[in-house]
C-alpha cells in the first residue's frame with residue numbers, strides 16, 4: 152500500500168477540507184473551501200446543503216491534483232463532519248427541502264423548552280445520554296417538518312430523508328445508493344437509544360418523526376458504499392469510515408483507553424473522555440455519547456460541549472475589529488498580562504452556555520473593566536475564557552467519573568495559540584500536549600477509513616502522530632490560578648443573574 156493514500160473529507164462548521172494521508176499518517180496535501188454562514192434571524196444559523204456537497208466534490212478533486220497523484224491511488228475515503236446539523240431532502244431528486252439547520256442554531260429553542268416543560272428531560276437522557284436542547288438534531292427535524300410547507304405530509308408518505316452531514320455527503324457521493332450513518336453521529340440526534348443501539352421508537356412517536364426518514368446505523372469503520380461516477384473522477388472509491396468530528400478527533404489522538412481525554416478548540420470546544428464499555432452517566436451536565444463503533448462493538452464517551460471557543464476569537468476580528476488575524480492574539484495577551492496582571496473576564500455566552508451549565512437564557516458579559524483596560528486585556532480575557540470553560544468541563548468530568556485527568560491533548564485551529572496552551576496547562580495544573588499536525592479530526596477519519604479497507608491492518612498498526620509540543624504547568628503560577636478561577640466562577644454567576652428578558 153506504500154504508494155496509496157487515504158483521503159479524509161472533513162466537513163466542519165466553517166469550512167470543508169479534503170486531506171490526503173500517507174501510510175505514516177502524514178498529511179501530504181490539503182484543499183479547503185470556506186463555508187458561508189447564513190444568519191436569517193437572530194440566533195439562527197443555516198448552511199446551504201448543496202454548497203456543502205459542491206464544495207466537498209471540489210476539494211476532493213483539488214487535493215488529488217495538488218498532490219499530483221492519480222485518483223485511483225486513493226484507497227479509501229473517511230468522512231468526518233460537524234455533528235447534529237440537520238438536512239432533510241427528497242428521496243428521489245436528492246434536493247434538500249430547506250437550508251441545513253446548523254448545530255448552533257436556536258430556531259427550535261421553543262420546541263426544546265416545551266419538551267422540557269413536558270417533563271421529558273430524564274426520560275430522554277436515560278435513552279440517549281443527551282440533555283434536551285435545540286443543539287441536537289431531533290428538535291431541528293421537528294422544526295423543519297412543522298415549518299417547511301408540505302414537509303410533514305411528504306415525510307409521512309415516505310418521500311423525505313433525514314441525515315446529519317455525513318449521511319448527506321454519503322448519499323451524494325454514492326448517487327443516492329446509500330442512506331446510512333455511523334454510531335457516533337446517530338448518538339447526537341436525540342433519537343438514538345445508546346443502550347439498545349437502535350433508533351428509539353418511543354422517542355420517534357413522542358416527537359412525531361417518521362422512522363422511514365432515518366438512515367441505517369453502522370460501525371464507524373467499514374465500507375459504507377462506493378463513489379458514483381460523477382463524484383470522483385469517474386472511479387469507485389470505497390467510503391470506508393464515518394465519524395462525527397469530535398469523536399474522529401478522539402480517534403485521531405489514539406485516545407483508545409478509558410480515561411483518555413482530548414479537547415478540540417475549533418468554533419466551539421469539545422472535551423471528550425473515552426469511557427470504554429462503560430455508559431458513564433453524568434450528574435454534572437455532561438453528555439454520554441458514542442465514541443465510535445468498530446468490529447461490531449461500540450466505545451462510549453463523556454462529552455462537554457462548549458458552544459463558543461474559536462468563535463470568540465472570530466468575534467474579536469470580525470465583530471469588534473480589534474485584531475486583523477487570530478494569530479496576533481497570543482502576543483497581545485502576553486503583553487497585556489505583563490502590563491496588567493489583574494485579569495478582566497469575558498463570559499462568551501453569545502448563544503447561551505453549553506456544558507456544564509446548559510443555560511440558554513444567558514448572554515455574553517465582561518467584568519472588571521476600568522479606564523486602564525486595553526485592547527490587549529480584552530484579547531487576553533477572550534483567550535483565557537476558552538481555558539476557563541475547558542476547566543469547568545474537566546472538573547465536572549473528574550467528579551462524574553472519579554478519574555483524575557493526568558494530561559490533556561488538544562487540537563483544532565485555536566490549539567495553535569501558545570498563550571492559550573500555557574494558560575490552559577497552568578489553570579488545570581497538568582501538562583497540555585498538542586500534536587505538530589493539528590488536523591487530528593481528519594487523521595481520525597483517515598484511520599477509520601484505512602482500517603475499513605485494510606490499509607492499516609489493526610489499531611496497533613496505526614502510525615503514531617507526528618511530534619508533539621508539550622507545555623508543563625508552571626508551579627509559580629498555581630496560587631494566581633486559584634484566584635483567577637474563583638474570579639471566573641464569580642463572572643459566570645454574575646452573567647447568569649442578568650437574564651435575557
Ligand SMILES: Nc1ncnc2c1ncn2[C@@H]1O[C@H](COP(=O)(O)OP(=O)(O)O)[C@@H](O)[C@H]1O
Nearest residue numbers: 163165417418461462464465477563564565568
Ligand atoms: N492562532 C489562533 N489563536 C486563537 N484562535 C485561533 C487561532 N487560529 C485559529 N483560531 C480559531 O480557530 C477556529 C478555527 O478552527 P477549526 O478547527 O478550523 O474550526 P471548525 O472545525 O470549527 O471550523 C476559528 O474560530 C479561529 O478563530
Ligand SMILES: O=P(O)(O)OC[C@H](O)CO
Nearest residue numbers: 163164233234417418419
Ligand atoms: O465543526 P466544528 O469543528 O466546529 O464541530 C462542531 C461540532 O461537531 C458540533 O457538535
